[in-house]
Amino acid sequence: MAPRATRLRLRDFRNYERAEVALGENLTVVTGPNGAGKTNLLEGLYFALVGRSCRTSVEREVVRVGAPAARLEVDTEGEDHRSHRLEVGLAPGEPKRLTLDGSVLDRPPACVRPLVSVFMPDRLTLIKGPPTTRRAHLDQLAATLWPARGPVRFAYAQALAQRNAALARVRSGRSSTAALDPWDVELARLGIELMEARAEAAALVAPGFAVRAGELGLPERAELAYAPRSLSGEPAGLREELFERRPGDLERGFTGHGPHRDELVLRHGGRLLRSHASQGQQRVGLLALLFAERDLLLERESAPLMLLDDVTSELDSARRARLAEAVRAGGQVVVSATELEHVPGGIERDVTHVEVQDGTLRDRAPTGLASAA
Numbered sequence: 001m002a003p004r005a006t007r008l009r010l011r012d013f014r015n016y017e018r019a020e021v022a023l024g025e026n027l028t029v030v031t032g033p034n035g036a037g038k039t040n041l042l043e044g045l046y047f048a049l050v051g052r053s054c055r056t057s058v059e060r061e062v063v064r065v066g067a068p069a070a071r072l073e074v075d076t077e078g079e080d081h082r083s084h085r086l087e088v089g090l091a092p093g094e095p096k097r098l099t100l101d102g103s104v105l106d107r108p109p110a111c112v113r114p115l116v117s118v119f120m121p122d123r124l125t126l127i128k129g130p131p132t133t134r135r136a137h138l139d140q141l142a143a144t145l146w147p148a149r150g151p152v153r154f155a156y157a158q159a160l161a162q163r164n165a166a167l168a169r170v171r172s173g174r175s176s177t178a179a180l181d182p183w184d185v186e187l188a189r190l191g192i193e194l195m196e197a198r199a200e201a202a203a204l205v206a207p208g209f210a211v212r213a214g215e216l217g218l219p220e221r222a223e224l225a226y227a228p229r230s231l232s233g234e235p236a237g238l239r240e241e242l243f244e245r246r247p248g249d250l251e252r253g254f255t256g257h258g259p260h261r262d263e264l265v266l267r268h269g270g271r272l273l274r275s276h277a278s279q280g281q282q283r284v285g286l287l288a289l290l291f292a293e294r295d296l297l298l299e300r301e302s303a304p305l306m307l308l309d310d311v312t313s314e315l316d317s318a319r320r321a322r323l324a325e326a327v328r329a330g331g332q333v334v335v336s337a338t339e340l341e342h343v344p345g346g347i348e349r350d351v352t353h354v355e356v357q358d359g360t361l362r363d364r365a366p367t368g369l370a371s372a373a
């Protein structure tokens, strides 16, 4: 069984002074008017589990205005079926403090907490933004599917930095071009490994992406494809390509070829989702991608916790029903909406309903919540 989150406590986080919420085993629906704190609650859950924000890199932003520090706690049920507690303490100007069951650590280990898959408006950069965002996402998916392959992307990045440093030395006359040889070999070896992981992950998720995109409302055919820069399938070939491009690299001062220039291409009706789709279609594309990935992880019994922020606002009722079906496929999901009626199945019995009003949580279901104290 995949780990799950059972209870969240916030202290001086965003507009919450003190709040506590029990999360449902399956679906938790968070409702409240605009500005109430729905997005903040989802962000708080992410922060407590992952140790950083999914919205901002300026962490002091999350500390409640006027408060000296924020504190988050999440209880989880781990792979070992035991309960664990992750805590984050954040005081501007001091190092962030993460603990697991009371012991300080750098980052929470995967076995005690669920992976978290987030749909928030800011996440649209995954669809609209530069290729680097999609590459990182694909690498993360591959690392989740095959943890043993996780380190290869870091090793590649390191070898790339070293080759670039070697290029700079050659440019300034401090070494000869032969100094690049070992880095070409290393970069080609790691590059092919990285490309293989990406190709396999993309091939696994592509069919589900097409299906989910159709269900959730993209009118034309949706496609996902890995587009590597190098067409070579083995290290010797990639090394050859790097060698051929050395003069250009030396002129520019950096390595212009290799998997750090790859793209994960998303198309709708043959056109790029990134540049040729409406904002609504891009949102659906993002949802379809996240659900297709979750379907894969469900098969492997490592379903992520999904945080779906304000996801229903643009969907018509038929699409909302499809979304509800996708949500019911299993795993833990937290959905926010202004109206409960927007979440089909949101009034069913096995659903935990939490109402937010000005940073205060209210219990709507018998087991739902111990409210703010």
Ligand SMILES: Nc1ncnc2c1ncn2[C@@H]1O[C@H](COP(=O)(O)OP(=O)(O)O)[C@@H](O)[C@H]1O
Binding pocket: 013, 014, 015, 016, 032, 033, 034, 035, 036, 037, 038, 039, 040, 041, 061, 062, 063, 064, 065
């Ligand atoms: N650090 C903070 N301290 C106090 N209030 C904050 C902080 N950050 C955001 N807020 C407030 O949180 C509210 C928005 O909450 P949000 O979760 O985005 O609402 P919504 O329910 O619409 O998703 C705004 O009133 C905003 O001013």
Ligand SMILES: [Mg+2]
Binding pocket: 038, 039, 040, 309, 310
């Ligand atoms: Mg919001």
